[in-house]
Amino acid sequence: MNRFLPRALMAPAVITLFLWMIVPLLMTLYFSFVTYNLMQPGERPFSGLENFHYFVTDPDFWPAVMNTLLLIGWVIVITVIGGVLLALLVNEPFPGRGIVRVLLISPFFVMPAVNALLWKHMMMNPIYGVLANVWTFFGLTPVDWLTDVPLLSVVIMVAWQWLPFACLIFITSLQSLDREQMEAARMDGANAFQRFGYLTVPHLGRPMAVVIMIEMIFLLSVFAEIAITTNGGPGNESTNLTYMIFKQSLMNFDVGVASAGALFAVILANIVAAFLIRIIGKNLD
Amino acid sequence: MKRFLKAGLVLALAGAGLAHAATELVIATVNNGHMIEMQKLTPQFEKAFPDIKLKWVTLEEGTLRQRVTTDIATKGGQFDVMTIGLYETPIWSKKGWLKPITTDAAYDVDDILPAIRSGLSLDGKLYAAPFYGESSMLMYRKDLADKAGIKLPEQPTWTQVKEFADKANDPKNGVYGMCLRGKPGWGDNMAFFTTLVNTYGGQWFDMSWKPQLDTKPWKDALTFYVDLMKKNGPPGAAANSFNENLALFSEGKCAMWIDATIAASSLTDPKQSKVADKVAFAQAPTAVTPKGANWLWSWNLAIPASSTKDDAAQKFINWATSKDYINLVAKEHGWHAVPTGTRKSTYANPEFQKVAKFAAAEKKAIDSANPNDSTLPKSPYVGVQYAAIPEFQSIGTIVGQQVTAALAGKATVDAALKTAQTAAEREMKKGGYYK
Numbered sequence: 001m002n003r004f005l006p007r008a009l010m011a012p013a014v015i016t017l018f019l020w021m022i023v024p025l026l027m028t029l030y031f032s033f034v035t036y037n038l039m040q041p042g043e044r045p046f047s048g049l050e051n052f053h054y055f056v057t058d059p060d061f062w063p064a065v066m067n068t069l070l071l072i073g074w075v076i077v078i079t080v081i082g083g084v085l086l087a088l089l090v091n092e093p094f095p096g097r098g099i100v101r102v103l104l105i106s107p108f109f110v111m112p113a114v115n116a117l118l119w120k121h122m123m124m125n126p127i128y129g130v131l132a133n134v135w136t137f138f139g140l141t142p143v144d145w146l147t148d149v150p151l152l153s154v155v156i157m158v159a160w161q162w163l164p165f166a167c168l169i170f171i172t173s174l175q176s177l178d179r180e181q182m183e184a185a186r187m188d189g190a191n192a193f194q195r196f197g198y199l200t201v202p203h204l205g206r207p208m209a210v211v212i213m214i215e216m217i218f219l220l221s222v223f224a225e226i227a228i229t230t231n232g233g234p235g236n237e238s239t240n241l242t243y244m245i246f247k248q249s250l251m252n253f254d255v256g257v258a259s260a261g262a263l264f265a266v267i268l269a270n271i272v273a274a275f276l277i278r279i280i281g282k283n284l285d
Numbered sequence: 286m287k288r289f290l291k292a293g294l295v296l297a298l299a300g301a302g303l304a305h306a307a308t309e310l311v312i313a314t315v316n317n318g319h320m321i322e323m324q325k326l327t328p329q330f331e332k333a334f335p336d337i338k339l340k341w342v343t344l345e346e347g348t349l350r351q352r353v354t355t356d357i358a359t360k361g362g363q364f365d366v367m368t369i370g371l372y373e374t375p376i377w378s379k380k381g382w383l384k385p386i387t388t389d390a391a392y393d394v395d396d397i398l399p400a401i402r403s404g405l406s407l408d409g410k411l412y413a414a415p416f417y418g419e420s421s422m423l424m425y426r427k428d429l430a431d432k433a434g435i436k437l438p439e440q441p442t443w444t445q446v447k448e449f450a451d452k453a454n455d456p457k458n459g460v461y462g463m464c465l466r467g468k469p470g471w472g473d474n475m476a477f478f479t480t481l482v483n484t485y486g487g488q489w490f491d492m493s494w495k496p497q498l499d500t501k502p503w504k505d506a507l508t509f510y511v512d513l514m515k516k517n518g519p520p521g522a523a524a525n526s527f528n529e530n531l532a533l534f535s536e537g538k539c540a541m542w543i544d545a546t547i548a549a550s551s552l553t554d555p556k557q558s559k560v561a562d563k564v565a566f567a568q569a570p571t572a573v574t575p576k577g578a579n580w581l582w583s584w585n586l587a588i589p590a591s592s593t594k595d596d597a598a599q600k601f602i603n604w605a606t607s608k609d610y611i612n613l614v615a616k617e618h619g620w621h622a623v624p625t626g627t628r629k630s631t632y633a634n635p636e637f638q639k640v641a642k643f644a645a646a647e648k649k650a651i652d653s654a655n656p657n658d659s660t661l662p663k664s665p666y667v668g669v670q671y672a673a674i675p676e677f678q679s680i681g682t683i684v685g686q687q688v689t690a691a692l693a694g695k696a697t698v699d700a701a702l703k704t705a706q707t708a709a710e711r712e713m714k715k716g717g718y719y720k
Contacts, residue, residue: 037716038358039376039675054715059707121529126520127459127538147523147693227347231469231682234523235690235701251471251678252712253354 031259038253051260055248060236064244065268067151071158071240072219072272076212078159083166083211084204088196091174101171108164112224119157120146120229150233157225162218166211173207174200209280216276220269241265308597309338313353314368315584316343319417319624322614323605329613330604337597346472357382357589365594366601369413371404371583371656375673378412384588385410387599392607396628398648401583404656404667413585414606418626420569420650421480421579421670422643424534424549425541427565429453429460440568440575443484443509446541450517453540462517464539465510468526469689471681476580476670477543478688480569482506483577488660489672494718496709498684498702502573507698509572511691523693535559543569545582546650547625549643554621566646568653577659579650580670583626626651676716683708 035047055061090101107115123130124145132142145153177200185195223242226232232239232247239247242265249258314320320343327339342364344352349368356363357377369377377383388394394402394411401418405411423441430437433452437445450462466474479489487502497503514522519533527544531551534542535558542548555561569579586602588595604610608630614623621640623631625647631637632648641647659669666672671681684705691701713719 037675038355039380041358054711058711059704120524127533128536142520144520144523147521230524231473231689232686233689234469234693234695235686235704237690237695239686247682248679250351251682252676253358254715257715 028259028262031255032263034256036255038255047256051256052264055257055260055264058244058248060239060244060248063236064239064241067236067238068220068240068242068268069272070151071155071222072216074155075159075162075219076215078155079162079166079215080208080211082159082163083170084208086163086167087170087174088200090171105164105168107161108168110161112161112222113228115161116157116225116228119153119160124153146230147234150230150238153229154222154225154238157229158219158222162215165215169207169211170204173204177203205280212276212280213273216272217269220265241268307336307338308594309340310365310594310597310601311340311342311363312366312368312586312601313342313344313349313356313364315346315349317417317584318622319584320368322618322622322624323416326610326613326617330601333604334597334600337600339601360589360591362589362591362593364589365592366598367587367589369585369587371401371581371585372668372671372673372677374405374413374585374587375407375656375667376675377587378407382590383412384590384592384595384598385412386414386588386602388414388603392603393630396608396630398627398629398651400581400651400654400656401627404581404583405585413587414602415583415585415627416606417624418581418583418651419545419547420581420626420647420654421477421544422546422549422569422646422650423541423543423567424552425449425565425567426453426537426539426560426563428563429540430565437565437567441570443570443572446570447513450513450541454517459538460540461519461533461538462540463513464519464525464530464533464542465514465522466526466530466544467514467518467522467689467692468524468529469682469685470526471671471678471685473526473685474688475681475685476582478506478510478685479670480578480580481510481572483660483669484570484572484574485509486573486661488662488664489677490664490666490713492663492665494665494713496680496706496713498706498709503702504698505572507688507691507702510688511698514692515694523689546643546647549647550621550625550641553642566643568646568650574661575653576661577654577669579654581651581654581656582670674716676712680709680712683712 032051033046033048034044035050036044086104090097090104121129126132126142126144129142131145135142143149182195182199185199190198221242222240223246226238226240226243227246230238232243241261245258245261245265249255249261324341324343330339331337350373353364353367353369354373355361357367374383388411397415398418401415402411405413405415423437423446425437430449430453433449435449435452437449446463453460454462466477468474482488482503485502485506487500487506488497491497519525519538525533527548530539530542530544531548533539534552537560549564549566551557552564553561558564571578586605588598588602592598606627608628611623611628611631615636619640620634620636623637625631625641625644632644638644654669656667656669666674671677687696687701687705690696691698696704
């Protein structure tokens with residue numbers, strides 16, 4: 001009776017969440033094995049692995065996977081390193097720290113579409129953008145960001161948006177750093193770099209893992225920035241897996257191939273997650 | 286006693302429900318200026334038709350297309366009136382997904398511009414009513430043409446246009462000879478590029494539905510486009526579509542621009558454009574053939590076949606696309622705000638001609654576009670700047686990406702066209718057009 005009551009009370013919530021998760025997953029699984037195009041409603045014949053084969057043999061498939069991994073990798077590197085540095089910067093009290101912290105956090109609340117538009121038109125435009133003006137000020141020809149380095153441009157936009165998130169997690173984590181241990185280390189003669197390397201970084205190990213996990217989940221589905229700025233870039237240079245699914249299947253209303261693509265994205269996510277958990281998990285106890 | 290009270294309550298509520306017999310129409314629409322105007326005029330409609338209430342669902346074009354297509358294909362019944370383009374109408378009417386629009390004599394269906402009417406009809410019946418139409422044309426700076434000593438005829442050739450672009454190109458002073466769309470997308474760069482291929486004598490698919498992307502007209506068109514933009518185009522052209530080029534031209538940075546006729550309305554408005562008094566118009570340039578040199582597009586209102594509110598929907602659509610509606614907008618907001626590109630009577634109206642200096646050029650462009658005959662060799666598809674098949678959105682965007690790759694110098698013309706051809710063949714085979 002003791003174990004039954006709490007379980008029975010939790011059951012409705014757990015069952016709802018479980019259904020919420022399992023029904024779309026099973027339907028995606030089902031659709032990936034049939035030929036189903038919304039524009040040709042009618043029979044939905046079983047077609048085995050044909051959808052998967054069609055998706056993988058797309059010449060854009062491997063470049064898209066590569067671009068997805070590059071995008072995730074670079075954004076994580078920039079946000080984690082930048083986040084730690086920024087968090088350290090605003091860790092000590094100084095006049096106006098509250099305002100600075102709010103300003104540091106705010107890019108995260110900008111909608112991805114707005115973010116992309118601002119970068120595309122205000123910053124990266126090679127004729128009248130802010131960056132173009134800075135380049136001409138120094139006498140250099142402005143960089144045509146979205147044409148010459150489309151993936152890097154998307155990385156910059158996404159990293160700018162996610163840096164505050166990492167920064168926020170690290171700020172709160174640094175608040176719980178043991179001051180007395182720091183004092184003791186300083187009195188024992190440890191310099192700033194040693195204190196950072198031996199005390200701060202291990203303390204930030206767990207939040208780093210959290211940041212990397214969450215960012216990885218969300219960065220896999222980056223779409224708005226690409227659709228608004230480069231539409232996949234010259235050729236397929238800024239096409240990631242999500243955009244490829246959109247271009248190939250959602251525009252076609254081909255539910256079968258889109259579901260197959262989605263399952264590929266899930267597999268990719270799991271592989272990357274397994275890698276990262278191995279690397280980060282080793283640092284945790 | 287309690288049971289009597291309960292019964293009485295239920296009856297009272299039912300009665301109240303019955304009294305609210307007004308039909309509610311859910312209208313899915315695109316977020317352009319004309320539709321927002323229409324929403325503001327809802328009270329006028331509801332006054333004229335007291336038993337119909339309007340509920341608006343306004344979405345951006347890409348989202349609208351996705352939701353509306355998903356709803357109609359799955360017979361979801363979410364929307365009673367849908368805003369669809371000239372692209373969807375032939376596909377959906379052929380599948381029997383749309384109800385024909387019934388009109389009366391006062392509506393004067395013959396007043397609708399014939400090019401658009403034919404694009405929206407199947408077997409002589411109108412399946413969607415247009416509320417906005419456009420074609421494409423050449424907009425150029427008259428002052429720069431005079432300075433270069435060039436006089437462009439009403440229907441120039443690409444050779445003449447290139448000559449002007451070369452002469453007017455002056456990047457040091459911030460003027461670029463030619464601004465064109467470069468952003469990949471079936472409705473972005475491919476809308477323009479398809480018209481270029483058309484006028485070079487090419488087509489998307491031959492009569493057996495085989496893609497023709499590796500043929501001479503495509504090669505000539507892409508080589509010309511890449512050279513022209515490399516020499517005379519603004520930097521960043523590969524990310525520019527309608528809005529970006531509009532901003533550039535309005536700032537005085539473009540000598541020429543080929544795009545939707547409605548752009549002329551903003552370019553000649555001193556409140557929006559720095560060069561408002563220096564803009565002149567010509568028809569879209571031609572190369573080998575004038576066929577398909579300028580595109581045709583319209584936004585239209587249609588009724589899904591599964592609709593249960595057919596009567597109310599027809600009444601609304603008739604109201605929204607009638608001559609009276611145009612007069613209403615003119616009265617409320619002025620003639621510069623009326624939806625253009627649909628009716629002959631709009632263009633014949635002297636008040637409209639006074640405020641729309643581009644009207645004559647726009648009407649000429651729309652009249653000359655024919656979605657049923659826009660390529661030199663005979664084509665199996667309908668559409669000027671697209672092929673009205675469901676697979677085109679995907680194919681058009683993939684090919685658009687390759688065109689942008691060639692423009693950005695990331696791929697040679699031949700390599701880009703080869704990749705595009707392979708991708709198009711793949712999609713057409715999957716769609717079952719040929720084995």
